[in-house]
Amino acid sequence: MAQPMKQNVLVIxxxxxxxxxxxxxxxxxxxxxxxxxxxxxxxxxxxxxxxxALVLCDVNMPHMNGLEFLEQFRPKERTPxxxxxxLTTDGTPDAxxxxxxxxxxxxxxxxFQPDRLIAAIRRILAPPA
Amino acid sequence: xxxxxxxxxxxxxxxxxxxxxxxxxxxxxxxxxxVEALDGAGHEANGxxxxxxxxxxNDHIHxxxxxxxxxxxxxxxxxxxxxxxxxxxxxxxxxxELANLTVGRFxxxxxxxxxxxxxxxxxxxxxxxADSATTDQTLTPWDLEIEGxxxxxxxxxxxxxxxxxxxPDEYPTHEPACEGGDxxxx
Numbered sequence: 244m245a246q247p248m249k250q251n252v253l254v255i256x257x258x259x260x261x262x263x264x265x266x267x268x269x270x271x272x273x274x275x276x277x278x279x280x281x282x283x284x285x286x287x288x289x290x291x292x293x294x295x296a297l298v299l300c301d302v303n304m305p306h307m308n309g310l311e312f313l314e315q316f317r318p319k320e321r322t323p324x325x326x327x328x329x330l331t332t333d334g335t336p337d338a339x340x341x342x343x344x345x346x347x348x349x350x351x352x353x354x355f356q357p358d359r360l361i362a363a364i365r366r367i368l369a370p371p372a
Numbered sequence: 373x374x375x376x377x378x379x380x381x382x383x384x385x386x387x388x389x390x391x392x393x394x395x396x397x398x399x400x401x402x403x404x405x406x407v408e409a410l411d412g413a414g415h416e417a418n419g420x421x422x423x424x425x426x427x428x429x430n431d432h433i434h435x436x437x438x439x440x441x442x443x444x445x446x447x448x449x450x451x452x453x454x455x456x457x458x459x460x461x462x463x464x465x466x467x468x469e470l471a472n473l474t475v476g477r478f479x480x481x482x483x484x485x486x487x488x489x490x491x492x493x494x495x496x497x498x499x500x501x502a503d504s505a506t507t508d509q510t511l512t513p514w515d516l517e518i519e520g521x522x523x524x525x526x527x528x529x530x531x532x533x534x535x536x537x538x539x540p541d542e543y544p545t546h547e548p549a550c551e552g553g554d555x556x557x558x
Contacts, residue, residue, distance in 0.1 A: 257493065258465055258466075258468065258469045258472070259462045259465045260450070260451070260461060260462055260465045260466045260469055261469060263453065263456055263460075263461065263462075264451055264453050264456075267453045267454075267455045267456055268453075270455075271455065303472065303476075303491050303493060304493065305493050331476070332472060332473055332475075332476020332477065332479070332480075332491075332552070333476060333479060333480070333491075334479075334480040334483075334549040334550030334551060334552075334554060335479065335480060335483045335488065335549045335550075336483075336547040336548075336549065337488075339550070339556065343558050347558065348557065348558055349555065349556060349557045349558060350550070350555075350556045350558075351554070351555050351556075352480075352550045352551060352552050352553060352554045352555075353473060353476065353552060354393075354396060354473060354552045354553065355552075355553065356553050359553065359555050360555075362555075363555050363557060366557065367557065
């Protein structure tokens with residue numbers, strides 16, 4: 244029987260420790276991981292990768308922050324739309340609203356709990372009922 | 373939170389956030405206890421010192437939080453990820469992320485009290501730069517003892533114009549910020 248295709252997640256965060264942590268958690272739960280260290284490199288990776296299932300993106304990053312990434316990448320206009328989940332210390336309503344307007348599908352406040360992160364990803368990637 | 377200058381009240385708020393972040397990482401924190409100062413050889417025995425800084429502010433507040441401690445302390449505070457050995461982790465990067473987590477939490481708490489700030493990206497400093505970071509606007513340092521190790525902190529606030537920090541219950545109509553661990557699926 245053919246193995247199900249591994250779903251690939253693009254992790255965009257300027258902290259190598261956070262990228263390592265997320266890669267370990269995602270890999271343990273059966274996801275493939277591609278990493279980028281800021282929004283600009285994340286945008287390049289997102290545009291270049293044809294087989295991404297989801298993007299996990301920090302907000303506070305050098306060169307291009309996560310909200311700027313969202314506004315340039317326009318995930319909901321992609322065919323098919325690519326879900327982008329923001330993962331950040333910022334929990335303020337204005338930032339969350341801006342991300343929602345720009346097409347993010349979820350917002351997770353650091354420090355995250357691994358089991359809640361995976362549960363959210365699974366829910367977002369679940370096939371429609 | 374009543375009394376004190378606006379800098380002191382903001383400093384208390386940020387101090388509380390730092391203590392919470394470290395406690396959430398599973399470390400025992402004691403405040404206002406001075407750990408015996410180490411000399412250079414002592415710091416080297418602990419892997420040398422690491423210093424990081426993160427700026428934050430708005431049109432009326434320019435602030436910066438500096439954290440400095442021995443490498444051994446920041447190794448203790450690394451997140452526990454079973455598949456990643458400690459020696460494979462970037463301890464200096466984690467020190468920067470600690471500063472980011474602390475001021476990020478402060479941003480959310482300050483929002484609930486009517487003060488909104490933006491954060492810079494955290495940066496690494498040399499120990500000499502961190503030692504010389506004291507200015508007229510530096511609050512009295514408050515150091516933390518963490519399981520026998522010292523985390524030195526320097527907090528600088530420059531207040532330009534009028535800033536009001538409301539009490540926790542004085543801003544009931546203000547939409548609250550989310551907290552660490554919160555998950556919102558739109």
